[in-house]
Amino acid sequence: MKGLRTxxxxxxxxxxxxxxxxxxxxxxxxxxxxxxxANVTKLTDSARAExxxxxxxxxxALEGAQRHAPGGRIxxxxxxxxxxxxGSRSALGNDAAPSEIVSGAGALLSGVSPDALRxxxxxxxxxxxxVSLVVLADLIARGVPxxxxxRAIETAARANxxxxxxxxxxxYVEQDILAGASPAAAxxxxxxxxxxxxx
Amino acid sequence: xxxxDDEELFERAGAALRSPSANDAAAREALVHAIRDxxxxxxxxxxxxxxxxxxxxxxxxxxxxAGLGTGRSMSRPPSVAKAGSGDSAERRVEFVFVAPAAxxxxxxxxxxxxxxxxxPMRRTDGRTTWSVAVPLAAxxxxxxxxxxxxxxxxxxxxxxxxxxxxxxRNSVVVVPVGDRGS
Amino acid sequence: MxxxxxVARAVEGDVDAYAALAEQYYSSCARIARRMxxxxxxxxxxxxxxxLRAFRAIGRFERGREFRVWxxxxxxNQCRTAATSRKRRHLRFSDDEAAIARAADERPxxxxxxxxxxxxxxDSLEPLLREAFVLKYVEGLDYAEMATITGAGISALKMRxxxxxxxxxxxxxxxxxx
Numbered sequence: 001m002k003g004l005r006t007x008x009x010x011x012x013x014x015x016x017x018x019x020x021x022x023x024x025x026x027x028x029x030x031x032x033x034x035x036x037x038a039n040v041t042k043l044t045d046s047a048r049a050e051x052x053x054x055x056x057x058x059x060x061a062l063e064g065a066q067r068h069a070p071g072g073r074i075x076x077x078x079x080x081x082x083x084x085x086x087g088s089r090s091a092l093g094n095d096a097a098p099s100e101i102v103s104g105a106g107a108l109l110s111g112v113s114p115d116a117l118r119x120x121x122x123x124x125x126x127x128x129x130x131v132s133l134v135v136l137a138d139l140i141a142r143g144v145p146x147x148x149x150x151r152a153i154e155t156a157a158r159a160n161x162x163x164x165x166x167x168x169x170x171x172y173v174e175q176d177i178l179a180g181a182s183p184a185a186a187x188x189x190x191x192x193x194x195x196x197x198x199x
Numbered sequence: 200x201x202x203x204d205d206e207e208l209f210e211r212a213g214a215a216l217r218s219p220s221a222n223d224a225a226a227r228e229a230l231v232h233a234i235r236d237x238x239x240x241x242x243x244x245x246x247x248x249x250x251x252x253x254x255x256x257x258x259x260x261x262x263x264x265a266g267l268g269t270g271r272s273m274s275r276p277p278s279v280a281k282a283g284s285g286d287s288a289e290r291r292v293e294f295v296f297v298a299p300a301a302x303x304x305x306x307x308x309x310x311x312x313x314x315x316x317x318x319p320m321r322r323t324d325g326r327t328t329w330s331v332a333v334p335l336a337a338x339x340x341x342x343x344x345x346x347x348x349x350x351x352x353x354x355x356x357x358x359x360x361x362x363x364x365x366x367x368r369n370s371v372v373v374v375p376v377g378d379r380g381s
Numbered sequence: 382m383x384x385x386x387x388v389a390r391a392v393e394g395d396v397d398a399y400a401a402l403a404e405q406y407y408s409s410c411a412r413i414a415r416r417m418x419x420x421x422x423x424x425x426x427x428x429x430x431x432x433l434r435a436f437r438a439i440g441r442f443e444r445g446r447e448f449r450v451w452x453x454x455x456x457x458n459q460c461r462t463a464a465t466s467r468k469r470r471h472l473r474f475s476d477d478e479a480a481i482a483r484a485a486d487e488r489p490x491x492x493x494x495x496x497x498x499x500x501x502x503x504d505s506l507e508p509l510l511r512e513a514f515v516l517k518y519v520e521g522l523d524y525a526e527m528a529t530i531t532g533a534g535i536s537a538l539k540m541r542x543x544x545x546x547x548x549x550x551x552x553x554x555x556x557x558x559x
Contacts, residue, residue, distance in 0.1 A: 027312040059309030059341065060364055066313040067351070067365045077364035099338035099373070106361040130339055134371050138358035141368065143458050163375075170358060178438035180446070180454040182532025209546055212553050213518030215499045216412060226425050227407045230432055231400045237436055355437060 024058045031062060036071030043078045052085045053098040056105075084108045091117040092129065103133035107150075110140040116150035123157035131163040132156070135170045142174060143183035152191040159195040169194060238297040238327075276356035277372045280332075289334045290374050294342070296320065296354065299327040301346045306331055308342030308369075315345040337376040341369040388448045391439050399439065403432045406449065409520055410456050416515045417460040419504050427463050431456040447526070454530045457512065464508065495556065502552040506545050509533075513541035514549070 029037060040061045047054045057078050064074035088104030089096060091114040096104070104117055120136075121129060132153050139149040156165060169190050176186035280291040294306050304320045310333065311317040320329035329344075341360050343351045353359060357370035382401070390398035410431060414424035435455050442451060503511060516522045516530065524535045531538065 024312060027314070031312070055309065059313070060362075063309075063313040063369075064365055066307065066315065067367075069365045073365070081362070081364075097338075102339050110361040131373050134339060134358050134373055137361035138371070141359040141361060143462055163373075175438075175441060177458065178434065178455065179441055179443070180451045180529060183458065185532060205546070205550070208550065208553050208557070209514075209518050211557065212499045212503070212549065213521070215495050216416070216503065216515070216519045218496055219408060220411065220415075223408060223411055226411070226428070227404060230403055230407065230429050233429060233433060234400050234403060234436055235396060237433060 024055065024062070027062055028058055028065075031065035032074070033071055036061075036074055039071075039075040040078050043075070043082050047082055047085065050086070052082070052089060053102055056085070056102050057081055080109075081105065087114055088117070090114065092121050096121075097128065097130070099130040100128060100133065103130045103137070106137040107133050110137045111146040112136065112140070112150050116147070116154070120150065120154045120157055123154045127157070127160070127162070132161070132166045135166040138170055139173055139183070139187055142177055144173065144187040145184055148184045148187055152187045155191050156194050161194050165194045236300045238299060276354065279374055289336055291332050292335045292372060292374060293330060293332040294320070294344075294354070295328060295330045296344050297328050298344075298346060301329070303347060304329040305345045306333065306342060307345055307351070309340055310335055310342075315348065320344075335372070335374045337374050340372050340374065342372060343367075343369045384448055388439075388442065389444070392442055392444075394440075399436055402448065403436075406452055407432075409449075410452070412519055413453065413456060413515055414460055416500070416503055416511060416519070417457075417508070418464060423463060427459045428456070431459045434459070450522075450526050450529055453516070453520070453522075457530050460512075461508075498556045499553070502549055502556065505552075506548055510541050510545040510548065513538055514545035517542050 028040065032040060040057075044054050044057050047057055060077050060081055061074055064077060069077075084105035085101055087108050088101045091108075092100055092104050107117055108114065117133075120132065124132065136149055136153045139152070140146050144152070152169075153166075156169065161169075169187075172190045172193070173183070173186045176190065177183050181189075275295050277292050277294050280293070296304055298304055305315045306318040306320055307313045307315055318331055318333060320331040322328070323330050341362075343353055345351055351367060353368055354370040357372060360369040360371050362368070382398075384402070384405075387398045387402050391402060407428065410428045411424060414427045414431075415421060418424045418427060431452070435452055438455075442448070503514060506514060512531065513527065516527045517524075522530070524538055527533075527538050528535050533541075
């Protein structure tokens with residue numbers, strides 16, 4: 001009975017996912033002019049063919065449409081994002097989960113090198129990377145130099161940090177920066193509270 | 200040139216740059232308006248010191264509801280409801296935004312096509328706070344709040360997105376799969 | 382009301398007290414941002430963002446800290462972020478800015494001319510030198526305060542100021558001795 005329930009649930013999840021994907025694509029057709037739609041579709045088709053996450057690309061195109069960005073800019077954004085997704089999967093490996101690939105793409109777009117991303121993956125062994133890479137991108141967005149931020153996350157990963165630890169790191173660094181600390185110093189100091197020692 | 204003359208030279212240059220600018224008044228006034236329109240600071244609440252925000256489960260939602268009775272507005276990051284039975288890859292995520300001066304606020308993100316009409320938020324908690332709960336698939340999502348129809352703002356409680364495709368960052372929420380803590 | 386008193390009330394949530402602080406520090410923040418970003422419109426945006434961020438964070442401000450130093454730290458970080466992350470659509474507007482300022486300004490022309498000329502000279506410095514010069518000579522901060530604000534060491538800051546002054550000296554001499 002449990003086996004049947006799992007099958008039914010899985011089918012429902014797949015059906016729902018297809019419905020959701022269909023809805024997004026319908027939105028895309030409504031929101032973009034013909035030329036932009038054609039160019040974006042070429043890119044999402046490539047992503048699909050390469051088994052890369054497609055939803056984030058559609059999301060970017062829809063965001064651009066809602067923000068009234070010109071078609072060329074939308075296509076450029078989707079193209080750059082696809083490139084980052086490829087780079088992320090190349091650095092993180094083919095068995096990386098879609099959300100890890102997306103977060104990894106964010107890190108690359110923040111200026112983190114593919115090598116640094118690989119080091120973080122290696123340091124994390126089998127722990128999922130999504131949250132740590134989201135925090136990495138956030139630290140950089142708040143002014144922590146990218147190499148310092150990548151080193152801090154790698155150090156935390158090596159110390160077996162959990163998602164809770166990364167989220168705490170992010171909050172503390174944000175508070176420290178707002179209280180006047182230099183972003184680099186804040187990141188290096190706070191990572192010590194996870195690792196219990198110098199980075 | 201002597202050291203004294205040297206120092207005087209630079210002090211004089213500094214003084215020249217300190218002379219007031221002709222066009223500060225308007226900007227100053229605009230700033231004061233913006234400050235008064237800013238959502239009121241919420242007091243630091245216990246929920247911040249509890250479980251990290253995106254791993255917070257029903258306890259955070261309960262704390263929020265309990266806080267309603269005190270009349271204090273609580274700004275907090277998105278909270279993810281505890282998984283029910285079964286293997287559903289979706290979770291109900293509650294978004295909260297404090298904006299007492301807003302006439303309307305909606306949630307936009309990659310889960311609703313960034314459509315400002317799709318997910319309006321409701322006023323709660325003494326009319327200072329806006330909230331809405333949406334089902335989200337597990338994984339990483341980006342979102343923003345749209346205030347009064349055209350002002351896109353990030354969530355002050357959430358991580359920033361690295362991407363600024365169209366000149367502005369968004370906020371990030373990660374919805375965990377199952378009950379996995381890390 | 383003294384700064385300390387205003388800050389104490391702002392920390393407690395008094396919006397009027399914070400608005401008064403903002404009025405008081407607006408000019409110095411605007412000065413720093415204009416020199417760092419070399420564009421009035423961008424500077425205005427960054428200054429507004431700085432005051433709003435400081436407003437959101439003021440509940441965490443520790444008594445006994447100097448408000449100005451804390452505020453300038455946020456501002457300098459915002460300027461640096463804006464300078465690197467914004468796509469620069471234009472290189473330098475110093476000459477245009479000077480022309481517009483002269484046209485709009487009703488003060489004696491000599492005052493406006495001197496300020497424009499000195500701005501152009503300071504704007505030609507590389508960013509870290511410009512930052513150090515402005516904090517020291519325009520805002521009158523000491524090296525300890527500058528170190529807190531910029532995150533750099535005191536000897537590094539002294540070196541930057543020296544290099545800035547060496548680069549500016551001939552230009553300022555030309556401005557003041559002609």
